[in-house]
Amino acid sequence: MNLIVTVDENWAIGKGEKQLVQIPAVQRHLQQLTVGGIIVMGRKTLQAMPQGQPLYGRDNIILSSNRRFSVKGAKTVHALEELKEELAGAEQNDIYVCGGDRVYKQLLPYCDTAYVTMVEKSYVADIYLENLDKSGEWELAEESDEQTYFDITYYFRKYRRIGGKA
Numbered sequence: 001m002n003l004i005v006t007v008d009e010n011w012a013i014g015k016g017e018k019q020l021v022q023i024p025a026v027q028r029h030l031q032q033l034t035v036g037g038i039i040v041m042g043r044k045t046l047q048a049m050p051q052g053q054p055l056y057g058r059d060n061i062i063l064s065s066n067r068r069f070s071v072k073g074a075k076t077v078h079a080l081e082e083l084k085e086e087l088a089g090a091e092q093n094d095i096y097v098c099g100g101d102r103v104y105k106q107l108l109p110y111c112d113t114a115y116v117t118m119v120e121k122s123y124v125a126d127i128y129l130e131n132l133d134k135s136g137e138w139e140l141a142e143e144s145d146e147q148t149y150f151d152i153t154y155y156f157r158k159y160r161r162i163g164g165k166a
Contacts, residue, residue: 001110004030005129006117006154014101020123023149028099029099029156033115034058035123037094040107043069045099060129061086063103071163078105103126114138114159121152132159 004027007013014020035057043064046052053073054060060074063083070076075082087095097107113130132138144156 001025001092001097001107001112002033003097003104003108003111003114003116004033005099005104005114006119006120006131008121008123009127010122010125011129011131012123012127013099013104013129014127015125016049017100017122019048020125021119021121021152023117023119023152023154025149026117026154029115029117031055031114034096034098037096038087038090039096039115040087040103041098042100042103046071046074063106104129112161116157116159117154118157119152119154137162 005013006019006021006023009018012020034055038059038061039055040063041062043062043066046054046060046062049055052071054071062069062071062074062076063078063080063082065074065078069077069093075086077086092112097103097111116132133140137157139162140157141160142158147154147156
């Protein structure tokens with residue numbers, strides 16, 4: 001399973017229920033990585049997408065504790081065990097975890113690859129992802145050249161779980 005996330009230099013991912021930064025090239029990168037695959041995200045992450053709609057060209061699975069929530073074009077599951085059943089038989093390399101905070105925390109232990117956009121900036125934040133550089137369980141496998149968006153410098157990084165299948 002793969003994780004996709006954008007973090008600042010402190011591994012922050014959000015403030016309140018909002019992303020820290022939106023960079024068009026990061027959205028294109030996410031699209032290139034995930035097209036034809038399976039996206040797993042929480043309800044709030046879906047609602048933050050353009051028009052609050054599932055991503056086209058992918059199987060979208062929404063993990064939400066809200067049992068009344070449903071959206072056209074996506075399968076909704078309400079617990080980790082239900083998600084595991086839904087993903088049974090799927091190729092693990094085709095599954096992409098896209099947030100938010102609770103979904104990342106629940107599924108990070110099942111991920112062997114993490115695609116991290118590392119922004120060289122520190123934002124005011126209250127939601128953080130585990131620092132993969134310091135965890136001892138992950139290693140940096142690849143890093144892009146420096147990218148820029150106005151005054152923001154960032155890198156596309158690929159991490160692999162040490163001893164993982166990826």
